[in-house]
Amino acid sequence: MKGLTSDSLHQTSLRELTTLALKMPRRSCNSSVRNDAAFLFTVVGTTGFLGVLAGQLPGDWGFFLPYLIGSISLVVLAVGSISPGLLQAAIGGFSSFFPDYQERIARHEAAHFLIGYLLGLPILGYSLDIGKEHVNLIDEKLEKLIYSGQLDAKELDRLAVVAMAGLAAEGLKYDKVVGQSADLFTLQRFINRSNPKLSNDQQQNLTRWAVLFAGSLLKNNKVTHEALMSAMSNKATVLECIEAVEKAA
Template identity: 30%
Template sequence: MCVAAILAVACGASAMLTPVTLDAAKAAGELRLWRSARLQSRPVELWELRLFFKRSDRDLQAQLGLVQTKSRDATVRALAVSVALSFVGSAAVSNADFISSDARTTLALGVGLLPYAVLSAGLAIPATLRAGLNSVLRVYPPTRRRQAYHEAGHFLVGYMAGLPIEGYSVSAAETAVRFGELDGDADLIDSVSCISMAGIAAEVISFGNAAGGLDDLAQLRVLLARAAVTKRSVQDARIRWATLMALTLLQREEGALHALFRAFERGDDLPECVLAIENAARASNNGAPSQNA
């Protein structure tokens, strides 16, 4: 029985996949990538990470999307534009003879306060503003494509590590892969570390660099702290290893990564996503060239 038939029988009418379902297909010899990654941390040197970049002389943190320069530059530009608009607007309102004196004063004051409103909003509700901006940017095709690859990286490494996947979203409202409860199993910290860095790794494999990995990194540091890995240098060492492993796995299964991206673009359900990556892995194993996205 082929993998498609096994998944169809095991899942029935539901789009849910369980580890039991996938284990059964694995035992039948129909799944190659499910639980294929054996992850155990080891010391990693920075030069090992640099091998994945064409320009190894550049800032590694920036290439991994782990610096805030773009966000900071965008904030400075927004503030500069608001100051310029405030100046021009105030001058225009003050010289508008067709508006009453009291109205001109009120409008000029309001326009003059624009930069302070922008700055205050950014300080008071940065997460809300960033979430709104991200929703807008996801409509932009290059951003949507990059974020879809980012989530495909999380999905694929999680699948290879054998973690339960409950769903995914790559819409303008949300981009995320939803994994099942892990029951606080400390033995899974290596797998969770690799999955956390897999979004960054997928961007590097697909585009040569990553545009945003700060949220993933911050979340991973929290998870490491909960697992009693609290010393910063020890966390950094684990993160280097997790990044290297995610890059290695996704480079090895690049065909499956591209196939999963295309499945995300089509809006495939979970069994169809599994079918896409397993078929790509089988084609790659048989020597057939993988089709890029």
């Protein structure tokens, strides 16, 4: 892969993303709030409905219980402000009720795994468990570069493509991408640890280019991606997943 020797290497238009057949390309680099909104709407709607019912109870119960139920929404918002991780875990569990959620997780994480493998990054582990979904691709040497803020252009390019692979995989399949928030956060972490620093325009160009590059690799390795999804969904070991990739290639 070429490095960031020139920003022109990363110039990628929305038209190019569309020609790749990415769904909703204008939203591909923005965070979706579908799961978050559905969770909060459900909490507020349910507590509101129960509060109205509780108001029909006789005596003090009909006075105090609606206030108690109504406070649940405030507690949820307070938890989200104080400990976002707990709220995200709750949202993750709630999201499992969406019929496409588990398939999305497998498609998303298999894309990170496959692109990392194709680009020469070591695969150390993975999980498809709700709330713990991840693929661990970074070795000790690369971690040192990240923590020291010395990621060079070549390594940033490679990590950017891997980071955007999950987003690209969803974009190739679904009309809306809902699992990209963590990916964009990860990419921003890499960008913040790179040297030299990138301008806002360069960051946007890098993000679109990485989505395009990852999407192209996934389209060219569709059968391999599907085989890896199947292996990961069946809780295969990392070695077994790599064997599945090599057999399908």
